[in-house]
Amino acid sequence: MALGVKGIKTAFMAALLAGAAFAATPAEAAGKLTISSPQDPGSWDPIDTFLVNWASVGTNIFDGLTYRGPDRKLVPGLAESWTEMDGGKRIRFKLRSGVTFHNGEPFNAAAVKFTFDRLLGEEGAKGPQRSNYIAIESVEVIDDTTVDLKLKAPDPVLLTKLAGYGAMIVPPKYIQEKGDAFFNVNPVGTGPFKFVSYAPKTGIKLEANPNYWGGAPKLSEVEYRFITEPATAVAELQAGRVDVVLPPTIPIGMVPVIQADPKLTVLSIPGPTVDALRFNTKSGITADPRVRKALIMAVDRAAIVKSILAGQASEIASFQGELSFGYDPALKPLPFDPKGAQALLAQAGVKPGATVQIDIRGNDATMNEVAQAVAAYLGAVGVVATIKPYETNVLLNDIIPQGKTGAMFQQKWGGWTFDYDNTAYAMYHSGEKWNPYEQDADLDKLLESQRAITDVAERERILKQIAHAVADKALEMPLYNSNAIYGVAKRVKNFPPASDNRPKLTEVTVD
Structure with a gap:
C-alpha cells in the first residue's frame, strides 16, 4: 500500500539520516552536474525505448x-x-x-x-x-x-x-x-555529451563533447543516478549529493519540503504527462462498459486533484492535457455520481462485495495516494479494490503488454509530441503494445485516417472524434494532467525545465 504524505516525510527523514546509504562524495567537482532519474531504461539504443527517462539522458547523447x-x-x-x-x-x-x-x-x-x-x-x-x-x-x-x-x-x-x-x-x-547488444549499453551519438560508463540500476556517466556542432557544453561532466525511491532522491538533493531531481520523482507532499530549503528551488511547469487508470476490457467485471462507467462515476476526480495534487495538476476528460493538439474543451468528464454508479452496477449484475485489482508503479508515491483514494471511493459503492504495486519496469514490460493486469492499471504517458496521435495510436489501436485488450475496427480506421491528413482543421476534428469515442467506451478512468516538477539546487544556473522532461544541458553551469 502507498505511503501517505506523513509517511513520505517520515521515510524522507529516515533516508536523510541514513547517510551510509548514499554515495560518499558530494557532487562538488567543478563543472559536474549530478541528476537523479527515477528509472534505468535498461538500454540506450533509441529504438528500444518509449521511456521519458531515457529521453532525459538520450537528448544529451544523440x-x-x-x-x-x-x-x-x-x-x-x-x-x-x-x-x-x-x-x-x-x-x-x-x-x-x-x-x-x-x-x-x-x-x-x-x-x-x-x-x-x-x-x-x-x-x-x-x-x-x-x-x-x-x-x-x-x-x-x-x-x-x-x-x-x-x-x-x-x-x-x-x-x-x-x-x-x-x-x-x-x-x-x-x-x-560492435553489434546491437554492445550498443545497448555503450551508446554513441553526435550529441553534446559523450558516453563514459554505465552501471545497470545505478547510473550513467557522460563527459562533454568539445567538438559538438552546436557549441561545446559549459559542463565538463554529467552523472545520472537512478534513484527509484522519491524520499531518497529528495534527501540526496538536500544533502548536496544530487543537483537536480527529474520528474516524475517528487511527490506533491514533498514540494513544501524542498521549497523550505534555502539551497534549493522547485521548478514546476505545465507538461504533457497524463495519468489514468485503464481498464481490462477483455475479462472480469470491467469487460462490461456499464461497469467501467460506474467505476468512473464512483470517484471524485476533482477532489483528488485538489486534495492530493495540491494545484500541481488539472483534471482531464481524455488521455491528454490542454497543450495537446486534439484536446477538446467541450468534452467533459463523467460526473461524480455515486448513486448513478450504484444503479449502473446493479444493472450490470454486479453485487456488493465484487472485487477489482488496481496495478500501479510502486515508486510513484503520488499515484499510491491517488489509488488509495480511488479504492475508498469504490468501496463506498460496494466494490472492494486492492492495490498491487509493481516495480516500474516489470509493470511496463511484463504485465501491461502481456495482458496480465488486474481490472484496472496505471498508465502514465508523456505525450511528448504534444499531439494526441502519439498517445491515442499507442493506447487504442489494435495490436499496439499498450493496448493488450481492446480491438475496435472503427477506432482503428479513425486512428489511421488522421495520420494521412494534412488539413489541420480536419485532422483536429478527427482527433477530437477519437477522444469522444474512447470516452463513450470508457476505456480508462482519466485522472489528471501533471505539472513537470523539478527539484534543483540553486548552485545550478541556466537549467532549462523542459515540459517534456528532455532538458538539454549545453548551457547549464554550476557554482
Whole structure:
C-alpha cells in the first residue's frame, strides 16, 4: 500500500539520516552536474525505448534531424533545412557538414539511411518505436549531405517525431562492428555529451563533447543516478549529493519540503504527462462498459486533484492535457455520481462485495495516494479494490503488454509530441503494445485516417472524434494532467525545465 504524505516525510527523514546509504562524495567537482532519474531504461539504443527517462539522458547523447526545445518550437537539428515535395509524400533534408559521431565516424546521408532502415527493419521490430515512423516507405541518399524520406502518405507529426526517441541518428560502422547488444549499453551519438560508463540500476556517466556542432557544453561532466525511491532522491538533493531531481520523482507532499530549503528551488511547469487508470476490457467485471462507467462515476476526480495534487495538476476528460493538439474543451468528464454508479452496477449484475485489482508503479508515491483514494471511493459503492504495486519496469514490460493486469492499471504517458496521435495510436489501436485488450475496427480506421491528413482543421476534428469515442467506451478512468516538477539546487544556473522532461544541458553551469 502507498505511503501517505506523513509517511513520505517520515521515510524522507529516515533516508536523510541514513547517510551510509548514499554515495560518499558530494557532487562538488567543478563543472559536474549530478541528476537523479527515477528509472534505468535498461538500454540506450533509441529504438528500444518509449521511456521519458531515457529521453532525459538520450537528448544529451544523440541528435535527430530536427530539434524541439523547451519552448516547443521545432528547429533544425542535424538537418540544416528541409523541403516538403510531392504533396508532402517526400521530404528532402539538407544535412550539416563536418559533424562527427563521438567515435570519430562521420555523420552523413548514409548514417541517416542506416538509422531509418534499422528502425523500420528487423531490429526496430523488436522495440516499441517503429509504429511511430511507419509512414516512411524508404530513405534515399541523394548525396553525402542530402537525403530524402519517401513517405507512403503524408504524416503531419513526422517532423516532430524526428526530434526524439527512435529517430535519433546512430553510427552505422560502430553498430555493425560492435553489434546491437554492445550498443545497448555503450551508446554513441553526435550529441553534446559523450558516453563514459554505465552501471545497470545505478547510473550513467557522460563527459562533454568539445567538438559538438552546436557549441561545446559549459559542463565538463554529467552523472545520472537512478534513484527509484522519491524520499531518497529528495534527501540526496538536500544533502548536496544530487543537483537536480527529474520528474516524475517528487511527490506533491514533498514540494513544501524542498521549497523550505534555502539551497534549493522547485521548478514546476505545465507538461504533457497524463495519468489514468485503464481498464481490462477483455475479462472480469470491467469487460462490461456499464461497469467501467460506474467505476468512473464512483470517484471524485476533482477532489483528488485538489486534495492530493495540491494545484500541481488539472483534471482531464481524455488521455491528454490542454497543450495537446486534439484536446477538446467541450468534452467533459463523467460526473461524480455515486448513486448513478450504484444503479449502473446493479444493472450490470454486479453485487456488493465484487472485487477489482488496481496495478500501479510502486515508486510513484503520488499515484499510491491517488489509488488509495480511488479504492475508498469504490468501496463506498460496494466494490472492494486492492492495490498491487509493481516495480516500474516489470509493470511496463511484463504485465501491461502481456495482458496480465488486474481490472484496472496505471498508465502514465508523456505525450511528448504534444499531439494526441502519439498517445491515442499507442493506447487504442489494435495490436499496439499498450493496448493488450481492446480491438475496435472503427477506432482503428479513425486512428489511421488522421495520420494521412494534412488539413489541420480536419485532422483536429478527427482527433477530437477519437477522444469522444474512447470516452463513450470508457476505456480508462482519466485522472489528471501533471505539472513537470523539478527539484534543483540553486548552485545550478541556466537549467532549462523542459515540459517534456528532455532538458538539454549545453548551457547549464554550476557554482
